[in-house]
Each structure stands twice: as structure tokens, then as C-alpha cells.
Amino acid sequence: MNASTIGSINQLPEKEKRAVYARSIPKELIERFHLPDLAENQDLLQFRFAEGSSDVEMRVYHQPAFQDPVLYAHLADTLNGQIQVLLYILNDPESPRFDVDRMPNGSPTRFGTRERNLEAEKAALEYGLAPGQVRRGLRLLRPAIAQFDSFLTGIGHEMYFIEPLYYHNAVIFERYGFAYQRGKRQMEAIHAEFQEGGKLHNQLDASNPFRSVQAANSIRLRSWAIHDGILGQPFTDVAMYKQVGKQANVSTIPNCAW
Numbered sequence: 001m002n003a004s005t006i007g008s009i010n011q012l013p014e015k016e017k018r019a020v021y022a023r024s025i026p027k028e029l030i031e032r033f034h035l036p037d038l039a040e041n042q043d044l045l046q047f048r049f050a051e052g053s054s055d056v057e058m059r060v061y062h063q064p065a066f067q068d069p070v071l072y073a074h075l076a077d078t079l080n081g082q083i084q085v086l087l088y089i090l091n092d093p094e095s096p097r098f099d100v101d102r103m104p105n106g107s108p109t110r111f112g113t114r115e116r117n118l119e120a121e122k123a124a125l126e127y128g129l130a131p132g133q134v135r136r137g138l139r140l141l142r143p144a145i146a147q148f149d150s151f152l153t154g155i156g157h158e159m160y161f162i163e164p165l166y167y168h169n170a171v172i173f174e175r176y177g178f179a180y181q182r183g184k185r186q187m188e189a190i191h192a193e194f195q196e197g198g199k200l201h202n203q204l205d206a207s208n209p210f211r212s213v214q215a216a217n218s219i220r221l222r223s224w225a226i227h228d229g230i231l232g233q234p235f236t237d238v239a240m241y242k243q244v245g246k247q248a249n250v251s252t253i254p255n256c257a258w
Contacts, residue, residue, distance in 0.1 A: 003016075003020060005054065005077045005155075006055055006056055007053065007054035009056070011052075015039075017047075018038075021039045023154060024058075025038060025045075025071065025147065026147040027143075029140055029144070032138070032140075035161075043061070043064040043248050044061045045061075045120055047059075053073060054076060055074065056074070058071070058075070058078075059071070060072075062093055063093075068091045068134060068135060069091065070138065073087070074087040076124045078161060083152060083161070084158065084162065085162040086163070088144075090141065090149060091134065091135040091137070092138050092185055094135045098124035099117055099118075099132075100116075101123055103117050111165065112227060113234070120154075121210075130166065131166045131224055132227075141172070142176065145176050146234065147179070149174065149245055158243060159243050159244065161239060161240070161242075162178065162227050163238065164238055167211050168220055168223035168254075170238050174252065176242075177246065177247035177249075178244055178250070179242075180241075182238065183239060186238060187252035191252055191253050195216075200225070204230075210225055212225075219253060219258050222256075
């Protein structure tokens with residue numbers, strides 16, 4: 001079988017499928033946590049997908065039964081057979097956990113897009129995290145993207161797509177070589193409105209912790225303000241793409257600190 005899509009990889013025999021997906025895991029992650037051969041370890045490398053589906057959720061754990069994976073990736077096929085990254089998370093298991101992904105009663109928040117656990121979000125903000133983060137990141141995104149580029153080349157792709165869930169995600173992806181399929185003008189408009197005298201700048205009134213005056217000049221704090229609804233609508237309709245081995249050199253947020 002020519003396994004060039006997520007759907008076709010999912011149909012491979014278990015051993016072959018695990019070997020293919022394991023090639024997307026950055027060696028820096030494996031070395032950092034001294035992981036064994038993940039293709040052979042079902043406790044540390046786990047998959048979830050429906051029979052015949054064209055998407056897959058992949059979780060890599062640094063130790064069995066830990067609460068959060070060190071790497072979570074949700075990949076899917078687009079309608080024309082390209083690869084789309086729906087979500088990609090790198091967690092530092094040694095850092096504190098903030099329950100922004102669930103309410104006190106345990107119901108999921110979808111990382112704050114359905115409901116918001118405000119107390120957990122305030123604590124995460126104060127700790128230095130961005131919206132949606134339950135733990136500090138691993139600072140391995142650059143090698144992770146390089147490894148993913150290599151993985152895609154291996155299954156015959158030269159490009160892949162991603163829809164950033166938050167404002168800061170879009171900015172990070174810019175800095176790692178992604179370009180905009182749509183949403184570039186929106187990003188530029190948001191940046192302009194955070195300048196002194198702009199509509200978003202004027203709403204940074206410290207009325208709650210997510211709308212601090214400092215957010216005008218901070219990508220992370222801007223993202224919290226946007227997550228808090230300062231745009232008047234959810235942050236959506238931004239789509240990006242990456243050409244394997246290439247840097248797009250796009251910047252909609254010049255001269256703004258993290």
C-alpha cells in the first residue's frame with residue numbers, strides 16, 4: 001500500500017503503522033527523556049483513530065500512565081489529500097500543571113474555547129504560560145518542525161497546513177517559517193489596533209488580569225486579551241501552511257516582545 005495520507009497509514013498493519021508515525025517524533029525528545037524504541041512500546045506511544053478514519057491522535061509519554069503526554073499531535077487529511085495539523089503540543093512533565101483544559105467538575109473546556117476555568121487560567125497567566133497551555137513547553141518546536149518536515153518528505157509531501165488555535169500560535173508559526181493561506185490581513189489589523197490609540201489598545205484597561213496595559217507590547221499577553229474576548233469575536237479563520245525545508249519569512253507582528 002502507498003501510505004501517503006493519514007487515512008492510508010491508518011490502514012497499515014499495526015507494526016508498520018507504528019513505525020511510520022514514530023518517524024515524526026523528534027530525536028531530541030527521545031534523547032531528553034531517554035525513551036526506548038517507541039515503535040515497539042505501546043505504553044509510551046499511543047494512537048487513537050476510528051476505523052477507516054482519515055485522522056489520528058498520537059500521544060508520546062515519557063513514562064507509562066503519566067497524566068499528560070510530552071507530545072500530542074492530531075493529524076488529518078484535507079479533502080485534496082494534503083496533511084493538516086489540527087493540534088500539536090509539547091509538554092514539560094516536570095513543570096506545574098494548570099487545569100485550563102477542564103472545569104472544576106471535570107468537564108472539558110476544549111482548552112478554553114468551549115468554557116473557561118478562570119481560576120486556572122489566572123494561575124497559568126501569572127506563571128508565564130500562554131492561553132491553552134496546561135504545562136510549560138519543552139522548547140523543542142524547532143527540531144520538532146524539522147523532524148515533521150522529514151516525516152512528510154518520507155510519505156511524499158512537500159507542504160502541510162495548520163490552523164492556529166490562538167493568536168500567539170500564529171505568531172510562533174510565522175517565526176518558524178509558515179506563511180498564511182488566509183488571515184494575514186486580520187493579523188496585521190490586530191497588530192495595528194494594539195498600537196497606541198487603536199481600538200484594542202484602548203480596551204486594555206486592567207479590568208481583569210487578562211487585559212493588562214502591558215499586553216499592548218507582548219505577544220503572550222495580547223493572546224490572553226484576545227482569548228478573553230477583546231476582539232468581540234473568537235480568534236478564527238486563520239490558516240497557515242509550511243513548505244517543507246523552506247522559510248516563508250513572513251512577519252505580521254514586527255518589533256513586539258514575547
